[in-house]
Amino acid sequence: MTDQTAEDSGPERADDQFAVKLKGNPEQVDELLRRGEFDIGDHPHISDNRDGTGWLDLFLTSRQIESLRAEGYEIQVSSNLSELARVRLADVGDGDRYDGGITAPQGLGRKVHRDTGRKPGGPTGKARQ
Amino acid sequence: MTFLNVTEIESALIGLNNAYPRLTQLLPLPNPTHEGRRSHALLIRGNPSFRCRPALVFVSGVHAREWGGPDILVNLAADLLEAYTANAGLAYGAKTFSAADVRGIVNRTDVVVFPDINPDGRAYSMGGTAGSNQAMWRKNRNPASGGGSTGRAGVDVNRNYDFLWDFQTKFSPSANPGTLASADPGSDIFHGTGPFSEPEARNVQWLVDRFPKARYFVDVHSYSGDVLYPWGDDENQSTDPSKSFMNTAWDGKRGVSGDAYGEYIPAARLPEVTAAAAVLRDGINAVRNQGYVSKQGFWLWSTTYPTSGTSEDWAFTREFLNPRKGKLGGFCIEFNRNQNFFPSWAEMKDMILDVDAGLVNLCEYATPSWVQVILCWKLAWWHRIADRFLTFWRRLFPPEIWGPYGPWTRIVRRLERILERFSTRRGG
């Protein structure tokens, strides 16, 4: 399997899980979930094709993809999620930016002060009222 | 900034408590995890004297691989505290809240955040060495239920709550076994050895129980772009109260759509629950129109996704088990519209704004109006007056003298009996 997103995350492993979309009808989806052997994410996601079929999100190993394709399922592979996760580990530090609580985090929401009005980027509210 | 690691989530809460000591309380959760970690929640309470304050309990981080949930809740707390202190409003993309909204939330509600329910699992998922596949770990790190075998460690904490936990007894054999829960420790949805067997679930239970006035409970997960509301075990119905999780007569019959059983939700309560889910959804979508949808957890497209032992269903049981405890709605947000548990930090920042807008929207929705505040004070005033009157009355007519067993009553009774005898003689 190839993956566009992963860079220097080491070699692909046999248990790597690929983010895939599998095409099926409701009965097939139900049956696949019943097997309990596939990683279906959290509350699973399905995009409806409006023709009685949908694309079910799954996280499958190469072997599972091959075996489901052999059963006749159409499967689109989006990415090697295990490999992507290994890349993302670089986005997790091992220090403590808040120093045990000596400093506090800053929120990402924009703080809108009264003199700027309620609309972000708008002219001063008071002068225009 | 990047994803918060397990240490930083705790430090962030302590840091916020240090920075805003008069607006916050750090709540130490009582149960250490299997690896001995101690967790905290943070309570934001601006005006302790207001007694009619509803509580909103927000939790996240239960599933280890769903990175970013704790960041969402830490950010929410920081935003509310910063904006309140600066007397400012909040803007998340196109969604804005006025300074008065923020003041109302902080002064008239309790906002409780417990960002990292499962720190052991998160530390494992985020601690993967090069070449490992640890990041995909979902459960906690309980080694015992799997007999100590590494491959069979862990419990899915979101199948461990006390809601139809014993799925083998409570559900129909035809209900989907791949989604309900599993008794196999090797499964990703292994439900543990008993309801609340896991310290992580017990911590959530302790926290929610600490807030009898909790009105909304939201568990933040990823991914799919859904806001889910109860029930998760079967389709909702409002006609037959006997078809309920509490009724053992329906054991073995739950979890299948289109049959005799549907989980009861009172007709007046359903619109309240769906309205709150819509408030979450609309707040999220107002930021940058991400197209989140709200729906009942049981449904999955044209098929079903029955579950047992999940947090939002358990939270929702409170009002059914004891109606005097008040209504508590349980919800689950599945953030992220993409098929990914590990977004880039740039993507995650956008999603933090999305979800926090939804949560602040719910806080604003739950904030008592001034009329309610005045009524609450008036009610408290009347209670005080009634209390004082009762104290005065009891002092004037002590029940030990004037009560049914007091001497005065005995004297009256004796007199009554004498009069009775007298009148009977006269009559005879």
Ligand SMILES: [Zn+2]
């Ligand atoms: Zn989850």
